[in-house]
Amino acid sequence: MDIRHAIEDDLPIITEIYNHAVRTTTAIWNDRVVDVANRAAWLKAHDEADLPVLVSVDDDGVVNGYATFGPWRAWDGYKYTVEHSVYVHKAAQRKGVGKALMHALMGAARERGYHVMIAGIESGNVGSLRLHEQLGFQKVGECPQVGCKFGRWLDLTFMQVTFEGCPLPK
Numbered sequence: 001m002d003i004r005h006a007i008e009d010d011l012p013i014i015t016e017i018y019n020h021a022v023r024t025t026t027a028i029w030n031d032r033v034v035d036v037a038n039r040a041a042w043l044k045a046h047d048e049a050d051l052p053v054l055v056s057v058d059d060d061g062v063v064n065g066y067a068t069f070g071p072w073r074a075w076d077g078y079k080y081t082v083e084h085s086v087y088v089h090k091a092a093q094r095k096g097v098g099k100a101l102m103h104a105l106m107g108a109a110r111e112r113g114y115h116v117m118i119a120g121i122e123s124g125n126v127g128s129l130r131l132h133e134q135l136g137f138q139k140v141g142e143c144p145q146v147g148c149k150f151g152r153w154l155d156l157t158f159m160q161v162t163f164e165g166c167p168l169p170k
């Protein structure tokens, strides 16, 4: 498996993975699917802001997952904290893809000088909770019933990892 930065050719599969998560999971609290043009604008905005969009590529050259991060909160004081997302194609799950993407994404965050990564995870998403625990993330809070999808309230668990040795900027 290879991990690399996303390019325009990856957008159809990224769109498919995203829309599958919208339609069938509580990983994304969106009801609206997107088209490739929407993801093209999203990728362009990330590239311009030096925010990585990484894809995993299987041995046959097929993209089977992606991960990215963006600002956690808009105010200046939060500028060294990012919130990420990671999505693996249904057919490729539980084969180490999510973990590999996250290792690469955490490396990209460190390289860019970020101090904290935050994951906002639907509290029933056991796979994502376990994945993040394995990566060293710790649960730091839970907000009950802050979301809704599929006709039920959703709880949000926050997990974070802090990169030690990252100096406090002046």
Ligand SMILES: CC(C)(COP(=O)(O)OP(=O)(O)OC[C@H]1O[C@@H](n2cnc3c(N)ncnc32)[C@H](O)[C@@H]1OP(=O)(O)O)[C@@H](O)C(=O)NCCC(=O)NCCS
Pocket: 021, 025, 027, 085, 086, 087, 088, 089, 092, 093, 094, 095, 096, 097, 098, 099, 100, 119, 120, 121, 122, 125, 126, 127, 128, 130, 131, 132, 134
């Ligand atoms: C959550 C997700 C990213 C995990 O990616 P993955 O490639 O399937 O996970 P990996 O194979 O890398 O698993 C790494 C570890 O995570 C844990 N894990 C992953 N999926 C799990 C599941 N369904 N149940 C329990 N533990 C799971 C395990 O500890 C696993 O290690 P192990 O296989 O050695 O036991 C993937 O299932 C996914 O894309 N789900 C839909 C979207 C989503 O929920 N994204 C996260 C939003 S916060």
